[in-house]
Amino acid sequence: MKGKHELDPHALLIASRNRHKCEEIRAILDVPGLTMVSAADCPELPDVDEDGETFEANALKKAVTLARLTGLRALGDDSGLEVDALGGAPGVRSARYAGEPVDYAANNRKLLTALENAASRRARFRCVLALASPAGKTWLVEGVCEGSIACAEKGRQGFGYDPLFVPEGFEETFAEMAPARKNALSHRGRALAAAQRDWSDLLRAPR
Numbered sequence: 001m002k003g004k005h006e007l008d009p010h011a012l013l014i015a016s017r018n019r020h021k022c023e024e025i026r027a028i029l030d031v032p033g034l035t036m037v038s039a040a041d042c043p044e045l046p047d048v049d050e051d052g053e054t055f056e057a058n059a060l061k062k063a064v065t066l067a068r069l070t071g072l073r074a075l076g077d078d079s080g081l082e083v084d085a086l087g088g089a090p091g092v093r094s095a096r097y098a099g100e101p102v103d104y105a106a107n108n109r110k111l112l113t114a115l116e117n118a119a120s121r122r123a124r125f126r127c128v129l130a131l132a133s134p135a136g137k138t139w140l141v142e143g144v145c146e147g148s149i150a151c152a153e154k155g156r157q158g159f160g161y162d163p164l165f166v167p168e169g170f171e172e173t174f175a176e177m178a179p180a181r182k183n184a185l186s187h188r189g190r191a192l193a194a195a196q197r198d199w200s201d202l203l204r205a206p207r
């Protein structure tokens with residue numbers, strides 16, 4: 001398969017077309033000498049259906065499929081919001097909570113309506129990262145950020161549910177925080193910190 005990623009056979013492929021996620025991963029992951037290529041910049045790569053029942057299954061599917069196709073190590077991120085009063089929904093369905101196509105504003109409206117009479121607004125973001133080698137070996141890490149759902153959207157930074165999510169111990173939503181502040185607290189930031197700690201040898205570019 002031809003593509004930009006062939007420029008560096010030691011690159012790490014971020015197995016996502018979500019530009020916000022890819023930007024956050026590039027900003028957070030700090031591995032000296034590592035080049036990152038995102039699936040969003042490789043139009044020849046197929047979309048991978050996120051049809052699994054768990055974050056782990058979806059993260060693995062994205063990473064394994066694209067590692068096999070490209071011959072690169074691939075990093076899959078599957079993440080979402082779990083709201084206690086909704087039995088953990090939208091969970092793995094977070095991207096398409098209000099239906100197809102993905103619509104962040106419609107998802108946020110649906111969430112606010114669903115919580116109108118809720119006794120608890122407690123929620124958490126969860127991020128599962130899967131690393132896959134071209135030969136099909138896989139590794140998983142997870143990051144969680146506890147918090148609550150605000151009563152109205154606030155802030156313009158970030159993406160998705162960020163205007164509604166207030167991390168525990170803070171008054172502002174993720175969308176009111178500078179990106180570096182969100183990344184220091186977020187589920188993705190925590191998962192990537194675990195990845196850097198547990199996968200330091202796997203992520204380092206071979207010499």
Ligand code: IMP
Pocket residue numbers: 018050077078079080081092094095096102107125158159160161162186188
């Ligand atoms: P997926 O991992 O591609 O299935 O999509 C994850 C979905 O969860 C996104 O479309 C957002 O709706 C939501 N999500 C995941 N991470 C974040 C985040 O950092 N901020 C806001 N929403 C997020």
